[in-house]
Amino acid sequence: MGLRCAGPTPRRWPPTVPSFRIHFLPDDQEISVNDGQTLLEAARRANVYVGAICGGEGTCGKCRLIVREGEVEGESTEFLTREEIRRGYVLACQVVPRSDLVVEVPPESRLSGYVGIGGEDSERFRDFTLRETAAPAPRLDPVVKKVFLTLPEPTIDDPTADQERLLGALARDRQTPLQMGLKISRQLPYALRKVVRQRGRVQWSWDGRVTATVGVRGPVLEVLSVEPGDTSDRNFGLALDIGTTTVVAHLVDLVRGTTREAAAKYNSQLSFGADVIGRINYARQPHGGEDLQRAIVKDIDTLIQDLEVRSQIARGDIQCIVAAGNTAMLHFLLGLEPDLIRLSPFTPAAASPPPVRAAEIGIRVNPRAILYTLPMIGSFVGGDVTAGIMASGMHRADEVSLLIDLGTNGEIVLGNRDFLVACAASAGPAFEGGSVACGMRATCGAIDTVRISPNGDRVSVSTIDGGRAVGICGTGMIDAMAQLFLAGLVDRGGRFQVDRCPARFQLSPEDDRPEFILVPPAEAENPRGIVITQADVENLVRTKGAIYAAAACLVNSVGLSFADIQHLYIAGAFGNKLDVANCVTIGLLPDLPTDRIHFIGNSSVAGAKLAMLNEKWMAEMYRIRERITYEELMVNPRYMEDFLSACFLPHTDLAQFPSVPEPASLTASQGAAPAAASVEWDDPACKRGAVL
């Protein structure tokens, strides 16, 4: 390929900057970088995933790499121990190469899943997201539908033009005005007739059988494409939940109303920042917004590829995409300015962005397919919440319901057919990922169940895949917290009670405060072991306090109390693994009868599917958006009071939590023994997930 010229050797430009080759293990990727680029930048360019939760600021300590060969230069950091530095550990964002390198990405930075979540893990997501929602199944009338028509042949008495002939037939049973793009008018004569060309002669013969694909675009129905013959049996849609952490895609058969396949992967934007604020800050950089958009579009593409292979349905048959997500994620997806989301008075660029051609933002499905983004309520209550309301059906019920989305933001909605109010708890990502010392997302190696014996000396854990523990995920953190509390290892104020079991505690190298050893280093797939720090506990208490207080405030703002709540819907990817009793024990959820508490799983993707399957339901999404009132808690004086009272386990006011047992430290004979046989943390069977 390419021509070679004889003559002087070509010079590199600029000539003074040397470049180095970096070889990444275990992926066996190689890339050359210019002087001055960090290892994190190199990894990004080589498409090697390195956890970089703070986006390369040097403040999260998650971008750990091991330099196996070669020289690097950079500052030392408190995130690495002496021993680790001796073994070659570096923070990828803080060092630049000084020679060619061989670099290994250790498991805790890899966290698998970057190139898609394979096998079991994917099934797990499917499981979360395919479950039935509380809402009734809609009558099928998808937002993009295929209509097969047989149009009568034009005659001298009725020479109506092709375009008007088609539009007339389509308009017959419809109120919505129809629109048709020029491209379609150009193709229509060919779709309606057989054409034979011979040496400049064109022979037309009428056929009239045609399938029109029509899609809702605000107040009009647009004819998106026309095809000869009857293709009305092949019509698919993609429902997306674009989470800050995870992107979930469901392939929906719009003719039959069934989900054909589901897939999920991590949001690649994680390497630009773990949370919304980190990514908005990243977007301020030149081309930052484009990087974010490209990352999510690439993720969607990966998911579509996965769905194509598994379902044997071509992406060209996907005629629409409905995307749910929080306000920032949808702004990133559409390339809307996100900066104002984080600045008072928190005004998004758009709350109901127009439907656009999916191709316009680079998503490769049918070139005429429409991308709908679900309407957002405000900067902190996004299209995922609109979807959640829809999926729960709470906006149509007589009884009052409370919806809590345990995502990164902790959005809460209260209401029924007569009123809807929403707020965001600004909970922060205390359940998983970056702000937890050993936090990780719910994937291979993540601890998701914890049991601690009443006297605190026996600990058993299991991981999602039954493999060796790499870190702890959100469900695991809530479990651990409840168990630590019930075993008396943490007091009501959230302070470790080291005396109760000194052997399980050590001092944290970071802040010299005690930390609880969940899995010692020798037994974990992580050289630091798995610990829960005092800071983790404080974070979690703050987060659960914020959510509980926000819910209490919201319920109170309309003159109700928790007792009036007939249904409490819990949304979020925690899914059915989440233990209601543990959630109540730590005071995250109000102490309601368990039959009133419903886990609705990923209500975001469920709502997206509902909106896709019936155009009236899509319209209902917009009506929900218009009905709902957003409560800004920051300006509610009661909120801070409620929050402070909720920053205890389970609460300062124990009367609000009658069902929570006394911790073991207070009543040594009680405690929460595991339901199944308990297994010691050092029993190898436990780590393979065989028990619990």
Added chain:
Amino acid sequence: MGLRCAGPTPRRWPPTVPSFRIHFLPDDQEISVNDGQTLLEAARRANVYVGAICGGEGTCGKCRLIVREGEVEGESTEFLTREEIRRGYVLACQVVPRSDLVVEVPPESRLSGYVGIGGEDSERFRDFTLRETAAPAPRLDPVVKKVFLTLPEPTIDDPTADQERLLGALARDRQTPLQMGLKISRQLPYALRKVVRQRGRVQWSWDGRVTATVGVRGPVLEVLSVEPGDTSDRNFGLALDIGTTTVVAHLVDLVRGTTREAAAKYNSQLSFGADVIGRINYARQPHGGEDLQRAIVKDIDTLIQDLEVRSQIARGDIQCIVAAGNTAMLHFLLGLEPDLIRLSPFTPAAASPPPVRAAEIGIRVNPRAILYTLPMIGSFVGGDVTAGIMASGMHRADEVSLLIDLGTNGEIVLGNRDFLVACAASAGPAFEGGSVACGMRATCGAIDTVRISPNGDRVSVSTIDGGRAVGICGTGMIDAMAQLFLAGLVDRGGRFQVDRCPARFQLSPEDDRPEFILVPPAEAENPRGIVITQADVENLVRTKGAIYAAAACLVNSVGLSFADIQHLYIAGAFGNKLDVANCVTIGLLPDLPTDRIHFIGNSSVAGAKLAMLNEKWMAEMYRIRERITYEELMVNPRYMEDFLSACFLPHTDLAQFPSVPEPASLTASQGAAPAAASVEWDDPACKRGAVL
């Protein structure tokens, strides 16, 4: 520019085809062509205009060139005399070069105007097209309007998103639903605020003063663009009349409702075929449709450039284009399949094409500007007729009116507020251009006035520009015909009466029939002189017969007679130069009192302007289209009868033409003497246009 390699000389591919250089005079253009390409193709590629009315079929004889140096090869043709061939004349489409050539384009093939109509000629078009129409001036509410708004600053109590804030304000006094593209939602935060960027920091400060440009798109109003501050004083539109022969553009100030400038040029598609059918045939070739579209888009660009220079208004301020034209021209413009227009049952691809982004078809105005094409009634009654009805106001009147468009197709509309019927006479281009032996368009050198003394021996002519005669245009043909008839040189059956003045006749070299010498070769800018052949007379009689019969048929079909017509509107670029008495004399127009006959000039561009200036009027265009009934004359048995009766001068039934005087041959004392002093054809003063 470019690198040169040492080494063997590069070979041309394919190596066996020699190429020749062709130098065109008087334009001094040079181009190299491969063997096998005709001189017509060479001229097209060199952007040298050569009249090629049959599109290169060898059947029009209009693509005459003079080979000054070099060798060509090709068939001989009956369109050239022996003498002409001796002098180097060739038909460009019939010969290929055999050596490098120097070639001259003679005046009769040049017909000026290809690169735009300069100076006087342009003024002439302006004059045609700026005249007042019969319709009242509309209240200003243009289809694309600029709205200046001052939006209140968002607060914590009202953090409404930017998009919804703008749409809410715009929706205030409007019923039409609003739409907004993603691009606009992307820009809006910047339009509403002042932004200061410093090293990754972004400072936003609210301004709120914004101008939104909104345009009608079918049932919705689309926000086309947003600009900071108040730009509502600068809003322009382009009204286009895309004729088969001429393209006219008016630059309209949409704020003041005035026409700022007008420009016109020939339709460059003429080199692909003189009439609609020729061009539709051309469109069947591979890329034929694209060639036609490119040609008209380039013409529009040339006109815009002209308007920009003269008005000092930038094309970026043109926010909308409204194009009128016959069905084929609008199909070519939009790239719609035109082939079905000419095939029974004459079904166009689209009758009301959707508004499109002008940029989508390559017109460079404001990138967000909308191009509206006026709705068409059928294959032979286009958007120019809808415009004409609108401009005349006949569809709103109590009295019955008849509208005759003397364009190439001869469209006729009859009606009032209660009914509207239309038909097309399929007149053919008998008034000008290709089918007339010495026909040419109304430009420099075209004879437009003819007077013949009652005894037939004295003839005076004048040309549009007062220069030497090159050919004869439509107005001139009608004049000549009436004068020949009144002087007794043509009988009622359309046969030349050679005996009345043998000196003015000669035998045609083509068909050996007599032809009338209007200007002898020595006095004309055309080596053949200017003649009117027997075939020309027969053509004209057929054409006027077709139009008259069509009008009669249409009037009759609703049970009326010409006497019931209160207003006869004559549309077409003939404008005020057309002599009503002459039109009646030859039986082209019904013999109505002259105060009922109104020349409304270019009603096509006038209608386009009306549609542009008021969105209700645009909507009215579509209602006209829906109200109107198209009469297919081809299936009306009465039409052929009426047509045969009308193929006489003025008609078989003289009672229908009481005001037409007896020809001189019958009453030697009468005749139609010129109104002003008559001047002999060989008086040099006449040819400078000083008299009449």
